[in-house]
Amino acid sequence: MSEQGDRHTPGRGLINGLAVTLKTMTRRSGTQQYPDVEPELPPRSRGVIALLEENCTVCMLCARECPDWCIYIDSHKEEVVVPGAARARQRNVLDKFDIDFSLCMYCGICIEVCPFDALHWTPEFEYAETDVLNLLHDKNRLGDWMRTVPPPPAHDVLGEPSKEEATAARKAAGPGAPTPAQTARPAVRPEPKP
Amino acid sequence: MPLWLDLLVRVVAVVAAFLVVPLVVGQMEHKVMAHMQSRLGPMYAGGFHGWAQLVADGVKFVQKEDITPRDADRPVFRLAPLVALFPYLVVLLAIPLGPGGLVAQPMDVGLFFVLAVLGVGVVAVLMSAWASANKYSLLGGLRGAAQLLGYELPLVLSAASVAMAAGTLSLPGIVAAWSPWWLLWQAPAALVFFVSGLAEIRRPPFDMPIADSELVFGYMTEYTGLRFAFFLLAEYVGIVVIAALTTVLFLGGWHGPDPAHLGWLWTLAKVFAVSFVVIWLRVSYPRLREDQLQRLCWLVLVPVALAQLVLTAVVKLAL
Amino acid sequence: MTVADVLLLALGAVAVGSGAAVVTSDHLVRSGLYLVVSLGAMAGLYLVLGAELVAWVQVLVYVGAVVVLLLFAVMLTRAPIGPSPDLDRPAWPALIVGGGVGLGLAALLADAFRWTLYDRPEPGTTERMGTQIFGQWVLPFEVLSILLLSALVGAIVLSRPDIGARTGEEA
Structure with missing residues (x-):
């Protein structure tokens, strides 16, 4: 096949070009009319980070893992007298938990490393400021974002059950039951739990 | 009706059409182009789907500073936008809207008048290009002059074909003589006229004199504010004029159901339909290269127009 | 007046x-x-x-x-x-001529x-003009068109060196 043979009839490209634009015109346009119409964000959009203060143990993992060093944490120790215990327990109390969203690059590592689920993604994104200093959200403001955290998505019915569930099931079944590793890819898919 | 009142009404009507129809076409371009590119275009100005966008643009242009470059030839530089705009205004005088003398100035040599006055536009291109004292402007202007001179030939030849067919140079006369089968008979001439008309008003894909990716903005580079707006307005009036001429010469003007009463409506509808095609072509096709442009003119359009002249003469003699 | x-x-x-x-x-x-x-x-x-x-x-x-x-x-x-003062413009002969x-x-x-x-x-309508040109003045009109045509052909020949070169070899 020569190079000429691959060519179409002359003028076909012109017609095709016109057809493409005409077809596009009759379709709905892809424009998001954002301020007038709220965008339909996918679940788990990375809008802003919310803090559930009660869950935070001031382990500093998030602040240390943050690539931008944009999390600032201050705390002090408090003694908690537990009745019946030999001596008072020590507890970390959070004084300051700030995230500077002018530095944050929304990698989500802090949320990944948090061992106690104190940090959450929320899809809220309308927190632009006229002063860059106001992008430093303190722990109250981060706590306010908790209201906008969507409920966690349902478990994937085809996925591996969580470790807690698997352990509980194994304990209930008694000794000799298969371990989670053995049930990871069952021959017959388990019925979804209600 | 006294003569002066009659004259006043006609002039006011033409000026009103001159100011309104191009804006409608411009708004149509905004919206049609946007939707063809899967966008929405202006949505806010004026409330409903951004209908007042061009009015807002006009207000903005008026507010802008009117800058004349220091090295420019001031009088020529400042005069050029008016020279660009004026021919189109004059051409609108001769375009018939409906039967029974619904034309601002019935003229025995209307076709000739229109083509002659359109040819003056090239002077404005050269004036603005040279007076800007800018090499991009000059390059754009020279491209424009070469393009306009070249494409005037097929434009006049194809118009001559339809004048031969109608046996008159008067625009209302041509429309009156038109019959539907001319659509087929004069199709090559119509195509040549439309394409070279596009090139005459320097619309994409024939916008090499402007070519923003290579020449900044061609001969309009140095213009700001109201003078730039005049050039833009000239472009949109140009679309209207070319669409109206194509309508009148080749698409039968006011012919349609009930021409006596609705003739003006058919003319306007056809003008807007042709304007739509002008915009459609702009969205669909990339800009031609300078040598491709001249090849198209001299090796395709001119021979086709000459062949159409022969065909017209043969059919005319045979009938 | x-x-x-x-x-x-x-x-x-x-x-x-x-x-x-x-x-x-x-x-x-x-x-x-x-x-x-x-x-x-x-x-x-x-x-x-x-x-x-x-x-x-x-x-x-x-x-x-x-x-x-x-x-x-x-x-x-x-x-x-701007002005070009070096334009070669003999005033007196031009004025006299x-x-x-x-x-x-x-x-x-x-x-x-x-x-x-x-x-x-x-007033010179198109119709009158046409009948005059193609009736009374048809001969000068056609002679003029032949003149213009030959000028056109001559311009093409002059602007295309390939044509000129070939005829030069034959002559």
């Missing part, structure tokens, strides 16, 4: 004035633009005299094409903005018409 007379005088003044500006202006490109004005005023004169077709042909051919070509050529070669031609033509016209008044002919 009728309106037509006033218009004739005004347009004539514009034509002569801009014509003088063409030859006296120091600005090279502006001279060309003055020529546009001058030729436009001439077209206006034709219009006032009722020769509509001639007027628009004047605009189409001279303003729209010839002057534009002229300006185009000037801009391609040298087009400084121009004035002589003007006076001679004026004397000729005055001698030929001698203040006799002529009625203006009816």
Whole structure:
């Protein structure tokens, strides 16, 4: 096949070009009319980070893992007298938990490393400021974002059950039951739990 | 009706059409182009789907500073936008809207008048290009002059074909003589006229004199504010004029159901339909290269127009 | 004085004035633009005299094409903005030749018409023009077209060196 043979009839490209634009015109346009119409964000959009203060143990993992060093944490120790215990327990109390969203690059590592689920993604994104200093959200403001955290998505019915569930099931079944590793890819898919 | 009142009404009507129809076409371009590119275009100005966008643009242009470059030839530089705009205004005088003398100035040599006055536009291109004292402007202007001179030939030849067919140079006369089968008979001439008309008003894909990716903005580079707006307005009036001429010469003007009463409506509808095609072509096709442009003119359009002249003469003699 | 007379005088003044500006202006490109004005005023004169077709042909051919070509050529070669004092422009011979031609033509016209008044002919419609050209004046018309055609062919031959070279070898 020569190079000429691959060519179409002359003028076909012109017609095709016109057809493409005409077809596009009759379709709905892809424009998001954002301020007038709220965008339909996918679940788990990375809008802003919310803090559930009660869950935070001031382990500093998030602040240390943050690539931008944009999390600032201050705390002090408090003694908690537990009745019946030999001596008072020590507890970390959070004084300051700030995230500077002018530095944050929304990698989500802090949320990944948090061992106690104190940090959450929320899809809220309308927190632009006229002063860059106001992008430093303190722990109250981060706590306010908790209201906008969507409920966690349902478990994937085809996925591996969580470790807690698997352990509980194994304990209930008694000794000799298969371990989670053995049930990871069952021959017959388990019925979804209600 | 006294003569002066009659004259006043006609002039006011033409000026009103001159100011309104191009804006409608411009708004149509905004919206049609946007939707063809899967966008929405202006949505806010004026409330409903951004209908007042061009009015807002006009207000903005008026507010802008009117800058004349220091090295420019001031009088020529400042005069050029008016020279660009004026021919189109004059051409609108001769375009018939409906039967029974619904034309601002019935003229025995209307076709000739229109083509002659359109040819003056090239002077404005050269004036603005040279007076800007800018090499991009000059390059754009020279491209424009070469393009306009070249494409005037097929434009006049194809118009001559339809004048031969109608046996008159008067625009209302041509429309009156038109019959539907001319659509087929004069199709090559119509195509040549439309394409070279596009090139005459320097619309994409024939916008090499402007070519923003290579020449900044061609001969309009140095213009700001109201003078730039005049050039833009000239472009949109140009679309209207070319669409109206194509309508009148080749698409039968006011012919349609009930021409006596609705003739003006058919003319306007056809003008807007042709304007739509002008915009459609702009969205669909990339800009031609300078040598491709001249090849198209001299090796395709001119021979086709000459062949159409022969065909017209043969059919005319045979009938 | 009728309106037509006033218009004739005004347009004539514009034509002569801009014509003088063409030859006296120091600005090279502006001279060309003055020529546009001058030729436009001439077209206006034709219009006032009722020769509509001639007027628009004047605009189409001279303003729209010839002057534009002229300006185009000037801009391609040298087009400084501002005055060019080094223009080679012999004033006295030009004045003598121009004035002589003007006076001679004026004397000729005055001698030929001698203040006799002529009625203006009816406006030159396209139809009359056509019948005249293709009836009474068909021979000069066709001779002119042959002249133009040969000029066209000659221009093509001159601009294509490949054609010239081949004929040169044969000769």
